[in-house]
Amino acid sequence: MDEHNNLNKEFPVSDGIPIVDNLCTNPENHKTHLCELKSLKKMAQVEKLSANPKYICGNCGNLSNKEGALCAPGPYQK
Ligand SMILES: [Zn+2]
Ligand SMILES: [Zn+2]
Secondary structure (H helix, E strand, C coil): CCCCCCHHHCCCCCCCCCCCCCCCCCHHHHHHCHHHHHHCCCHHHHHHHCCCCCEEECCCCCEECCHHHCCCEEECCC
């Protein structure tokens, strides 16, 4: 009755998708995400992707025009 069976619910592991050490919801495309571009200092791309932001990353707070350029995109309003 008191079995500890809930331990493997801690991490949502989906088949075949590598889990990175942040909260990226789309690790396969993480190298195109603003968070990664910023850490690589690709500022030209960063500027392009954040010129007219409509989305905010729930992970790091970056702003982007494109939902697909963020780890955990959510709607952003100025
Ligand atoms: Zn992010
Ligand atoms: Zn990412």
